[in-house]
Every structure is written in structure tokens, then in C-alpha cells.
Amino acid sequence: MPETPDVHYSFLGPAGTFTEAALAQVAAAQGLPWRAVNNVGEAFADVVSGRSVAAMIAIENSVDGGVSATQDALASVPNLRIIGEYLVPVNFVLVARPGTSLEDVKIVNAHPVAYAQCRSWLEATLPRHGHIPSSSNVAAAAALFEPGPADAAVAPPGIEKHHDLVVLARNIGDNPNAVTRFVLVGRTTVIPEPTGADKTSVIVELPEDRAGALLEMLEQFATRGVNLSLIQSRPIGDSLGRYRFVIDADGHILDERVADALLGLRRFSPKVIFLGSYPRADKQANVFTDRYDDGVFIEARDWLRGLVSGEPTA
Known part of the structure; x- marks a missing residue:
């Protein structure tokens, strides 16, 4: 009898990243192999090829907004579904090789998102510093041991436990309440049952560049009492x-x-990508007025069906 292949989960590595901390919240991933990858494309390639059952990816930050690399990849890689979301509080330290002081720092390694979240502190403390982008927060710190001009790195707290580094400053994030939202992405088409505290994610293309097109798209939600917690534009790239x-x-x-709004979107847009419906990480119940309750939509359809079939009206 053939052995069942190992079930892997992918995350943006190396070990010690905030993405790994998000994956640690997934009960189904505990005790299974985790595969560290270098970028979003590699993570999604793992899922598409079947090397991993799912990949944990950052999609939004409370300070810097949406993660464009993730959003663009979701738009271009078909048949992916978001199967869960997870929140990780985010803060940073500035680390350097032993013997380096804060006054010595002229070039800083940092992941672009981390750099944006620490920009005010860095500009106030190191007004003439330069920035070298890194692929991850942990990679920024690890790169200090490679040949290069960087003197320090923006990294996650605790990085000094994994690398021979000294902490020059702690809590350097500009917003102490910063949170990064991560999504677990797989290929399953099974939609979890509603919990009353859910999100539905889609990517929608405008049919044409004309006055009122965006308003028309948003009205598909507004006229059905559906609140939007995120809306971000991304260029399609063809013109x-x-x-x-x-x-x-x-x-x-x-x-x-929500179903009625999606039907409206489908009639309006040449391309609607359904990314999934899944429980909210904050578990906050969805709020809407009574006139948008399920029963109201069902009664309206029954009323119309009765008119079409010739049933007597009250």
C-alpha cells in the first residue's frame, strides 16, 4: 500500500519571521512539516504544484496598507482560495554586529514593509541613513554577516537569540498598535460554513475607464447593505x-x-475572481440592518416568483 505523502505548509522564511508566527496559529499545521520560501511567487508555486497544502502570506498591514505583491499574485495565479486569516501584532528592533553603536549606523537593511512602519523613528534618530531592501525581516538581520555596506537591520524582537547580534534600540515601530493581517491560501474549493463573523474576498476589474464606473461597482455592495473592510486598486498592467x-x-x-452583491458584480464586471469566504480573525460579528437580513431577500424572490406564476396576491 503506497505511503501518504507528507502534508507541507509554506511560509515566507527564514525561521523567525512574523509569517511563521502567523502559521503557528493554524491548528491544522501543528506537527506537520513547514517549508520556508523566499517570496510570494515561490509560496504560491508550492501550492499550485502540490508541494504544500497551503501557504501563509501577508496581505495587509494596519500602517502600510495592502501588500501589493500578494494582491497581484492572487490576481494572476488561478484557482487559489483564502481559507483563513490571522493577525499578528508587529514591532521591531534595530540590531547590529557586536561592537557597533547607534552612532555608527549609516546604512540599514530592512524589508520594505518593515521600513515603512519604522520610517519616522529612523528619520528622527538616523536622519542621514540609507536603506537597503531585504526579502524578509529575518533576512535583513542575517545579511549583516555577509559582505555589504549595511551597519544595522530592522528585525523582529528576539532575533538576537538566533544570531550573534546586539540590539541598538527596541520598539522602533512608529505605531505601537501595528498589526499585520495574514491569509492562508490553498487550492481547496470547499467553502466553510458561515459563522456570522466572516469575510468574503474578491478581485474585480472595471469594465472600462469611464466616469461613474467605480461608483457603479461600489453600489453593488452599498445597495445590499454589505460593508467593505478593504478596497484597494492595483493596475492591470496592459494599458x-x-x-x-x-x-x-x-x-x-x-x-x-453577499450572494446578491456577487451576482451584481458578475453582471457588471468582465472579470470577478472569487478568493474565498472565511472566518474573520478578530471574530467580530458582521453588522447589518434588518432590511438586509436573509429572510428579506428570500421573501422578495418568493414574491416575484408568485407574480410570474400568477399566484393571487394578498
């Missing part, structure tokens, strides 16, 4: 003025109001 929109809607595809 100027052509955009797609990454949208998170409060609710589940099995909620009547």
Missing part, C-alpha cells in the same frame, strides 16, 4: 487607466446579501 480592485466584504457568500 494606462486600467485597474482591478481587491475587495474584502463583511459577510459570507452564503449570506443572501
Whole structure:
């Protein structure tokens, strides 16, 4: 009898990243092999090829907004689904090789998102510093041991336990309440049951560049009482003025109001990518007024069906 292949989960590595901390929240991943990857493309390639059952990817930060590399990859790699979301509080330290002082720092390694979250502190403390982008927060610190001009790195707290580094400053993030939102992405088409505290994610292309097109797209949600927790534009890339929109809607595809909004989107847009309905990480119940309750939509359809079939009206 053939052995069942190992089930792997992928995450943006190396070990010690915030992405790994997000994956540690996934109960189904505990005790299974985790595969550290270098970028979003490699993570999604793992999922598409079957090397991993799912990949944990950062998609949004409370300070810097949406992660464009993730959003663009979700738009270009078909048949991916978000199967869960996870929140990780984020803060940073500035680390350097032993013997380096804060006054010695002229060049800083940092992941672009981390750099954006620490920019005010860095500009105030090191007004003439330069920045070298890194592929991850841990890679920024590890690169200090390689030939290069960097004197220090923005890294996660505790990095000094894994590398021979000294901490020059702690809590350097500009916002102490910063949180990064991660999503677990797989290929399953099974939609989890509604919990009452859900999100539905889609990517929508505008049909044409004309006045009112964006408003028309948003009205598909507004007229059905569906709140949007994220809407971000990304260029499609084939010509100027052509955009797609990454949208998170409060609710589940099995909620009547959300399903009706998705039908409206499908009629309106030449391309709608459904990314999934999944439980909210914050577990906050979706709020909507009574006139958008499931029963209202069902009653309206029954009323129309009765008119079409000639049933007597009250």
C-alpha cells in the first residue's frame, strides 16, 4: 500500500519571521512539516504544484496598507482560495554586529514593509541613513554577516537569540498598535460554513475607464447593505487607466446579501475572481440592518416568483 505523502505548509522564511508566527496559529499545521520560501511567487508555486497544502502570506498591514505583491499574485495565479486569516501584532528592533553603536549606523537593511512602519523613528534618530531592501525581516538581520555596506537591520524582537547580534534600540515601530493581517491560501474549493463573523474576498476589474464606473461597482455592495473592510486598486498592467480592485466584504457568500452583491458584480464586471469566504480573525460579528437580513431577500424572490406564476396576491 503506497505511503501518504507528507502534508507541507509554506511560509515566507527564514525561521523567525512574523509569517511563521502567523502559521503557528493554524491548528491544522501543528506537527506537520513547514517549508520556508523566499517570496510570494515561490509560496504560491508550492501550492499550485502540490508541494504544500497551503501557504501563509501577508496581505495587509494596519500602517502600510495592502501588500501589493500578494494582491497581484492572487490576481494572476488561478484557482487559489483564502481559507483563513490571522493577525499578528508587529514591532521591531534595530540590531547590529557586536561592537557597533547607534552612532555608527549609516546604512540599514530592512524589508520594505518593515521600513515603512519604522520610517519616522529612523528619520528622527538616523536622519542621514540609507536603506537597503531585504526579502524578509529575518533576512535583513542575517545579511549583516555577509559582505555589504549595511551597519544595522530592522528585525523582529528576539532575533538576537538566533544570531550573534546586539540590539541598538527596541520598539522602533512608529505605531505601537501595528498589526499585520495574514491569509492562508490553498487550492481547496470547499467553502466553510458561515459563522456570522466572516469575510468574503474578491478581485474585480472595471469594465472600462469611464466616469461613474467605480461608483457603479461600489453600489453593488452599498445597495445590499454589505460593508467593505478593504478596497484597494492595483493596475492591470496592459494599458494606462486600467485597474482591478481587491475587495474584502463583511459577510459570507452564503449570506443572501453577499450572494446578491456577487451576482451584481458578475453582471457588471468582465472579470470577478472569487478568493474565498472565511472566518474573520478578530471574530467580530458582521453588522447589518434588518432590511438586509436573509429572510428579506428570500421573501422578495418568493414574491416575484408568485407574480410570474400568477399566484393571487394578498
